Amino acid sequence: MPDKPHSTRTPNSLDEFGVISEFFTDKGAHPNAWPSQGVGDDCAFLDIGDKRIAVTTDMMALGTHFFDNADPYTVGRKSLAVNLSDLAAAGAVPKAFFLSISFPSIDEKWLKAYSKGLMEESFRYGCPLRGGDTVKAPVIDGKPSKTTISITALGELPAGKGLTRSGARPGDDIWVSGTPGDAFAALGDIWGYWKCAPSDYRYFKSRMDKPTARVALGTGLLNLASSACDISDGLIGDLQHILDRSGVSAVLHWKDFPLSEAMRNMPEDVRRRCVLSGGDDYELLFTASAEQSARILELSQRLSVPVTRIGEITGAGESLLIDDGEGGVLSPQPSFNHFTNEVV
């Protein structure tokens, strides 16, 4: 996300989600295909005999998802991590991934560092590269195109299991892992929206460059959570997907949100902007019935992955509310959308 966002949306034009629903949603009957679910979730589930696999795919380009001069090691690492995060959100164990990459010319130094970051992340999660495609990027008016990466990751689930966005029920607690907003705090500094102290910036930047896919947490939540997603598009926007798909609403308590030490050094308006609707975080947002909370906290302790209760699911027909802890309510901004660029 290198360019400063600006609104290019024209009235009635399709956005990213509109394109998917209009042109890339399979409405046909396919009686001989594997039974499937998960349209609109982080992963698709495919039932192959008595096995279930989760599949996710993400495309990333230098100049859109990464700065042109991004360290290729971190590009390699993050390009796999964002896919592993989708598997984590489904509660699936990563098992294999496939890489397609187009680049304008063979830059061995770049490729070596990219490969190192990619393969280290692959090894860390026991998720091997099983195939792929390398292609030459086209030339545009004599200028080489930018490197584009597409990764498809596959994971395994127990038969009939898998976390989706659609299981939240009124009364469920809403939880988030880690400290959301940190990645966007770095991005806002780079874009010139605010300035962080140097040591805080280094921390934020490391969260932006090296997100942690919460795979162990996701698999641990498989029998505990009622719904889950990652918050790569921003916490409120991704929560809204859970609410829409589950047919429920929510109340969030701003004072309960987990803030990193560095985030606590930022002004209140920046905190709200980053934490509520930042995006590019790969923490898990999930819901669970109140009776699971002890088990969830125990899981969190065992994995050393902090989780925090930030609100409750309410019934359909309610409005999503964020109480500010001082008798007022907050209005979050919408999440990032590549085509409308309506991020701020």
Next chain:
Amino acid sequence: MPDKPHSTRTPNSLDEFGVISEFFTDKGAHPNAWPSQGVGDDCAFLDIGDKRIAVTTDMMALGTHFFDNADPYTVGRKSLAVNLSDLAAAGAVPKAFFLSISFPSIDEKWLKAYSKGLMEESFRYGCPLRGGDTVKAPVIDGKPSKTTISITALGELPAGKGLTRSGARPGDDIWVSGTPGDAFAALGDIWGYWKCAPSDYRYFKSRMDKPTARVALGTGLLNLASSACDISDGLIGDLQHILDRSGVSAVLHWKDFPLSEAMRNMPEDVRRRCVLSGGDDYELLFTASAEQSARILELSQRLSVPVTRIGEITGAGESLLIDDGEGGVLSPQPSFNHFTNEVV
């Protein structure tokens, strides 16, 4: 493949296959991942419990794999067909695919036609779209990038089965489906290498734009063929992969090669160029022991997919020979490689 090819290779530089082997081959031990085979084949095989799946991924860009002004309907159709062809070469039944697409702006007319071609091909093969990603292509010096498409297709195989490039044995027959070279005959006309009669050009162009993935043939060959691949990189180049991986060599008989009616209208040197090393054909090249030939011809008849015996596998240490039927031998040119562009 819109630009005329030209050699940009520098001594000792890596080509596409070198990049894969140097940077994108997983050499790690992954004891908990699904058992896998198929590195260097059209598909990877993954064993999930007692099920085997085949996975392939292809990335394509306007300006590299398609002309910039290519009809979006045919782009949609072909972008899936080339992946289905890889599944066919493995003998797998297509079951699901995932699409990632980046485009500079939302052109609803283009997307609608692309989606139509894609979804028709999906329906034709009973292989549904199960997920994907749409992203905004980066801007380069104020110019929008070209549309880039990445498709990952999954198919099913019986446990322990699957065609690869490594099973050819001395004495096996070498077969090819359809009439190779037709797609490249259109491309050579567009590039100005030769001129076809208008009706021949229309036929060649339709083979270039609307290749037929030989899925039913591939699955039918599962218990008959000893090795298989598609000839998307050109017949000789792809045969060479079979020979290398099987540790064998081959003799081909040029006079036995199947030529389309349109190809028979081309001069002999153009025929050889197109048929032997053209590329962008999605026919199957396969080997089988001589005792299978009656069953193979019966399968061909049942499916109305012509297959032709064009040579025999010989032992390791022999040279690949193409006898011209007149006591001489032919020297084919190498196949297409995106990065070296050494196609002609």
